[in-house]
Amino acid sequence: MKNFFRDLFTKNSKLNTDQLIIKKTVISFFFFFVFAGAAVWGWVWLRDQPSSSGRTSAPLRKVLNTNEAIFSNILSDRHLAKTYPLSLAANPARVNGNLGLKSQFDPATWVMNVIRSKGDTLKIRLEDIKQLPKTEIVFNFKCIEGWNQITHWGGVKFSDFMKAYGLNEEAAMKYLGLSTPDKQYYVGIDMPSAMHPQTLLCYELNGQPLPLDQGYPLRLIIPVKYGVKSLKRIGFMYFDNKRTPDYWADVKGYDYFTGL
Numbered sequence: 001m002k003n004f005f006r007d008l009f010t011k012n013s014k015l016n017t018d019q020l021i022i023k024k025t026v027i028s029f030f031f032f033f034v035f036a037g038a039a040v041w042g043w044v045w046l047r048d049q050p051s052s053s054g055r056t057s058a059p060l061r062k063v064l065n066t067n068e069a070i071f072s073n074i075l076s077d078r079h080l081a082k083t084y085p086l087s088l089a090a091n092p093a094r095v096n097g098n099l100g101l102k103s104q105f106d107p108a109t110w111v112m113n114v115i116r117s118k119g120d121t122l123k124i125r126l127e128d129i130k131q132l133p134k135t136e137i138v139f140n141f142k143c144i145e146g147w148n149q150i151t152h153w154g155g156v157k158f159s160d161f162m163k164a165y166g167l168n169e170e171a172a173m174k175y176l177g178l179s180t181p182d183k184q185y186y187v188g189i190d191m192p193s194a195m196h197p198q199t200l201l202c203y204e205l206n207g208q209p210l211p212l213d214q215g216y217p218l219r220l221i222i223p224v225k226y227g228v229k230s231l232k233r234i235g236f237m238y239f240d241n242k243r244t245p246d247y248w249a250d251v252k253g254y255d256y257f258t259g260l
Contacts, residue, residue, distance in 0.1 A: 010256030081223035084138045089152035091206045094229040096143045097212050100185025115238040117169050126217045132156040144226040153206035153221045159195045170239040181235030188244035198223045226258045
């Protein structure tokens, strides 16, 4: 028996079939417990590391920042979200959360406050947005909670909006910030993603005005990112060369880039 266990981790052609099965089983369990122990140790170590922001440990935040650097360099105008026939669009479309939509809201008073780099503010109404060329897209909206749905949206290309209002200096900055009128929900977006040809300032869903729970009167739709970046009911827009605040990254510790 002593020789048998010695032979478990050595090559020995004299072992019979039952002994070979036992040998492989023991080796499998040995490595299973080694890897399981390493995984538990790694989890405990990671859990005990200091947080850099939100609920994310410093080592994990470094990994997320590295991912952002890699994928932001890959992003280009040729990286397009897949589009679908209009017949496949869901109606009604599923709602992905209501952050920033719980406060009392009078649609008649809505304006989008665009804070330019010089500090002055443009006040844009829905009628102003609708004067710009309309674009529609049918794509697979993906929620970070794990569900997805093909949806049909209409509005104005963000890049067309920036050009129409002469926001060239702002477009050259690194980040875009958006928040709801009550400032309870806010997102930060890298400017290349905001200026992507599929990014819309959206005022229609399935050919109709946005429902209140989908961000009426105006929301962002950004197909190259998860839905958490598609902020509903835009109240404020601003620009910066450093990362603009982002609810899910700053408060919850999510990935800032959140790209697809």
